Amino acid sequence: MNAVDATNRPEQPDEAEPASLLTIILDTNPRAWAMIADSLPLSKTIANLLVFINAHLAINHANKVAVLASHSERAEWLYPTATTTPDREADDNPNGAQNGDLQMQDRDSAGSGGPVLLPIDDANKYRPFAHVEHTLLRNLTNLLSTTTPNAISSSPATMIASALTKALSYISKQSAALPAATQSTQFNYSDPTSVAGGNDLSNPSANKSSSTSQPLTSRILILSVSGDLATQYIPIMNTIFASQRLSIPIDILKLAGDTVFLQQAADATNGIYMALDTPTAHAGFLQYLMFAYLPDASARAHLITPGEGAGVDFRAACFCHRRIVDVGYVCSVCLSIFCEPLPDGTCLTCGSHLSVGNYGLRPVVVARKKKKKRKEGRVGEESRGSTPAVG
Amino acid sequence: MSSTASQRALDYLEQLPGTTFTKLYQQPSTALAIFRRMLPHLAKNLVMAMLYMPAPFPIADLDAWIKPDSENAQAKDRALSILQRLRILEESDGRSYKLADAFARSLRLALTGGGNHRSFGVPCSTPDAKAMTVGWLDTFARQQWEAILYYVVGSVANATLGGEVQEISEGTKQLLQKGEFVTVKGSGARAATAITEKGFSFLLQEVNAQIWTLLIVYLEVSGELQMDPVDVLSFLFTLGSLELGISYSTSNLTPTQQQMLEDLADFGLIYRRATDTSRYYPTRLATTLTSDAPALPNSSLTATTTTQLNNNAANSTFDLAAQSEKGYIIVETNYRLYAYTNSPLLISILSLFTQLQTRYPNLITAKITKRSIQTAITSGITSQQIIEYLTAHAHPILRRQAPILPPTVVDQIRLWQIEGERMTAWRGYLIRDVGSQEDYEKAVQYAEALGVLRKEFRSKGWFFVSRMDQMSGYFKNLAARRREAMAAQAAASQSGRSSAAPP
Numbered sequence: 001m002n003a004v005d006a007t008n009r010p011e012q013p014d015e016a017e018p019a020s021l022l023t024i025i026l027d028t029n030p031r032a033w034a035m036i037a038d039s040l041p042l043s044k045t046i047a048n049l050l051v052f053i054n055a056h057l058a059i060n061h062a063n064k065v066a067v068l069a070s071h072s073e074r075a076e077w078l079y080p081t082a083t084t085t086p087d088r089e090a091d092d093n094p095n096g097a098q099n100g101d102l103q104m105q106d107r108d109s110a111g112s113g114g115p116v117l118l119p120i121d122d123a124n125k126y127r128p129f130a131h132v133e134h135t136l137l138r139n140l141t142n143l144l145s146t147t148t149p150n151a152i153s154s155s156p157a158t159m160i161a162s163a164l165t166k167a168l169s170y171i172s173k174q175s176a177a178l179p180a181a182t183q184s185t186q187f188n189y190s191d192p193t194s195v196a197g198g199n200d201l202s203n204p205s206a207n208k209s210s211s212t213s214q215p216l217t218s219r220i221l222i223l224s225v226s227g228d229l230a231t232q233y234i235p236i237m238n239t240i241f242a243s244q245r246l247s248i249p250i251d252i253l254k255l256a257g258d259t260v261f262l263q264q265a266a267d268a269t270n271g272i273y274m275a276l277d278t279p280t281a282h283a284g285f286l287q288y289l290m291f292a293y294l295p296d297a298s299a300r301a302h303l304i305t306p307g308e309g310a311g312v313d314f315r316a317a318c319f320c321h322r323r324i325v326d327v328g329y330v331c332s333v334c335l336s337i338f339c340e341p342l343p344d345g346t347c348l349t350c351g352s353h354l355s356v357g358n359y360g361l362r363p364v365v366v367a368r369k370k371k372k373k374r375k376e377g378r379v380g381e382e383s384r385g386s387t388p389a390v391g
Numbered sequence: 392m393s394s395t396a397s398q399r400a401l402d403y404l405e406q407l408p409g410t411t412f413t414k415l416y417q418q419p420s421t422a423l424a425i426f427r428r429m430l431p432h433l434a435k436n437l438v439m440a441m442l443y444m445p446a447p448f449p450i451a452d453l454d455a456w457i458k459p460d461s462e463n464a465q466a467k468d469r470a471l472s473i474l475q476r477l478r479i480l481e482e483s484d485g486r487s488y489k490l491a492d493a494f495a496r497s498l499r500l501a502l503t504g505g506g507n508h509r510s511f512g513v514p515c516s517t518p519d520a521k522a523m524t525v526g527w528l529d530t531f532a533r534q535q536w537e538a539i540l541y542y543v544v545g546s547v548a549n550a551t552l553g554g555e556v557q558e559i560s561e562g563t564k565q566l567l568q569k570g571e572f573v574t575v576k577g578s579g580a581r582a583a584t585a586i587t588e589k590g591f592s593f594l595l596q597e598v599n600a601q602i603w604t605l606l607i608v609y610l611e612v613s614g615e616l617q618m619d620p621v622d623v624l625s626f627l628f629t630l631g632s633l634e635l636g637i638s639y640s641t642s643n644l645t646p647t648q649q650q651m652l653e654d655l656a657d658f659g660l661i662y663r664r665a666t667d668t669s670r671y672y673p674t675r676l677a678t679t680l681t682s683d684a685p686a687l688p689n690s691s692l693t694a695t696t697t698t699q700l701n702n703n704a705a706n707s708t709f710d711l712a713a714q715s716e717k718g719y720i721i722v723e724t725n726y727r728l729y730a731y732t733n734s735p736l737l738i739s740i741l742s743l744f745t746q747l748q749t750r751y752p753n754l755i756t757a758k759i760t761k762r763s764i765q766t767a768i769t770s771g772i773t774s775q776q777i778i779e780y781l782t783a784h785a786h787p788i789l790r791r792q793a794p795i796l797p798p799t800v801v802d803q804i805r806l807w808q809i810e811g812e813r814m815t816a817w818r819g820y821l822i823r824d825v826g827s828q829e830d831y832e833k834a835v836q837y838a839e840a841l842g843v844l845r846k847e848f849r850s851k852g853w854f855f856v857s858r859m860d861q862m863s864g865y866f867k868n869l870a871a872r873r874r875e876a877m878a879a880q881a882a883a884s885q886s887g888r889s890s891a892a893p894p
Contacts, residue, residue, distance in 0.1 A: 302457055
């Protein structure tokens with residue numbers, strides 16, 4: 001009888017993949033689109049993007065999508081529609097009015113709150129696809145028609161930072177809204193790493209390794225056409241680190257322009273960075289999307305992702321003039337970067353007085369002395385023990 | 392969660408002839424549903440990557456795309472194997488893969504919209520004078536489905552449990568008998584139904600798997616009734632893509648599909664008024680056919696609703712159902728079980744493998760004992776099914792902890808089963824006389840990579856596989872290659888001999 005062992009629990013291949021939320025940030029800077037209108041007009045991009053979105057939705061019933069436009073002066077939701085937009089009555093959703101929160105009208109919530117009849121009732125199109133397409137196109141048309149020539153001429157850049165912030169807040173809201181039930185039904189007995197009590201937050205490594213604790217895998221895809229985002233350096237970097245922390249990959253598909261920071265974003269978050277600058281590459285836009293950007297986190301575990309290994313430009317922009325610098329001055333208190341010596345020796349960010357001896361000299365890289373490894377390791381352990389990790 | 396359900400449908404689809412697939416894939420809704428429901432995740436990404444590829448995808452490129460360790464290679468082989476079994480992927484001239492034309496065309500149509508296939512259901516152009524609410528449809532679906540389950544379980548249920556359950560139609564009863572979920576003993580007025588082993592396992596499946604199990608029996612029977620299985624299947628897949636709460640027109644359905652509507656209404660998959668046959672409403676049972684979403688909003692069937700439908704209390708019961716969605720069973724480490732329910736169906740299901748103790752208005756207590764589990768096991772329920780059922784219907788309090796069920800209880804249930812069984816039976820093929828040791832190793836490795844290897848008898852040079860189609864392809868390729876090599880060798884030796892021949 002001793003030979004019988006019921007605790008040997010055969011591992012069953014878990015076919016059910018976690019739902020994934022794809023947030024697409026579409027750079028709609030009119031000026032930049034005008035530059036590449038010959039090889040890839042915006043209309044064609046949208047058409048291809050819609051096929052890509054449909055493919056994403058087709059992969060899993062629970063997959064979700066959100067699309068943001070990063071316009072020249074503001075970032076705007078294209079899908080799902082925020083209920084505060086003029087063409088939707090505020091009393092449509094009383095909750096939204098009460099807590100002053102933006103309510104997003106996704107197709108799921110539309111299903112539970114009663115069917116929403118679309119103006120297009122086409123038997124040749126899967127309804128969820130039609131719904132996304134219709135909403136997206138309507139919102140985009142709204143956005144483009146309300147853009148004044150004045151606004152375009154006043155701001156040549158695009159609001160990527162604002163769009164990224166919106167995307168991240170939407171993702172965290174969606175992850176929080178997911179019922180805990182789905183989280184626990186996916187629990188796998190044979191997983192020895194799981195701890196009783198389900199206190200996932202205390203163990204970030206387990207959090208990453210098992211899909212059970214993260215029921216909604218999210219990623220962000222940025223379709224970038226404009227260059228020069230140095231003016232938004234700080235907010236962009238903050239969003240990058242936020243998504244790194246949440247392990248949300250930021251994929252970049254660059255159609256034009258030169259964006260140093262977006263490449264860093266992809267690098268820091270394990271996203272995919274590809275540059276499609278040439279007209280021939282533009283022609284294969286959809287194939288690029290379907291091949292490289294469609295696989296979600298669980299599929300990427302099996303695949304070799306493209307665009308790896310390319311040299312990443314790690315330059316930063318200074319905090320004082322937003323110039324991109326190779327070598328600069330760093331505040332020793334808050335690590336702000338400055339391109340030139342500060343006039344009064346006071347950091348512009350934290351206000352610390354910086355008294356530097358040989359002020360104004362070019363910084364020199366000094367080789368660090370090697371410490372003994374064993375000692376270092378012990379110190380590291382101690383400090384880890386005493387400093388509580390931020391969950 | 393629902394892998395059993397899709398597995399069941401997959402097994403059925405696989406044994407269809409190739410021409411049926413071609414016909415099936417003509418419908419974009421079918422292509423989309425099969426894509427979404429039947430394929431493993433990696434396969435979906437492969438299909439999407441190849442969908443807009445102008446030329447066939449070289450095998451070498453595919454291998455380069457997948458990470459090269461053995462685990463990923465296995466995942467790839469599994470994905471390719473399923474794709475080929477479903478006739479989605481074709482190997483062209485041995486060096487590259489391409490998607491089956493019909494499938495690729497339909498899937499592209501599904502993604503882009505357009506065409507004139509009307510396979511995503513034609514919504515009624517005129518609004519219904521008395522439109523059905525989603526809540527009402529849910530209640531209707533639950534009522535119909537529970538009636539079927541109750542009929543199956545009815546033979547073992549204690550009659551004193553009470554509760555009025557509506558009668559199910561004669562056709563459904565026959566279907567349940569055909570599927571061997573119940574057997575009828577005796578005849579005439581004294582006929583009594585008895586649940587079978589298959590019936591037990593049917594009961595303990597989750598709803599989505601239950602529907603597929605029943606529908607597959609339906610598909611098998613439909614062939615005998617001169618119904619075209621392609622028509623039936625594509626209608627089922629269409630149903631899966633419809634939207635809940637919208638009425639659809641019956642005008643574009645084929646006669647076979649018109650005929651199906653009646654049966655499907657009996658199952659609770661669709662709702663159709665007797666007076667108005669030109670429109671039908673899909674219920675949640677139907678719209679979740681091809682998705683992972685729970686088929687009934689209250690997946691635990693905690694329904695006290697079977698009799699309330701007529702009271703038109705649909706809305707309130709819907710709210711109630713939504714509240715108790717999370718499950719109702721608490722299992723303690725001391726093998727006691729508490730279930731918050733008063734539904735006769737649930738109580739009779741629990742009585743299959745527990746020893747009921749007390750009943751209160753909204754709660755029953757029971758105990759899991761060796762005897763109760765082994766009774767269940769002798770009647771054909773497996774320990775796995777019991778554990779899955781308990782897990783799926785665990786109360787939110789249990790869900791807060793991980794593992795959900797107390798491990799002692801889970802292990803003990805398994806042990807009780809193992810006590811009685813020392814053998815596992817697999818249907819499959821024994822391969823022997825493979826040739827040299829090296830050939831044998833290669834063949835075994837290939838079978839293992841495909842995931843079909845069950846057991847090898849290394850000393851005898853035999854091995855046992857669960858599926859043969861791809862293995863036979865492998866051996867054919869091997870034989871062909873060997874014959875070529877032999878021919879080449881023979882030619883070479885021939886020419887060698889002739890040149891070396893003395894003058």
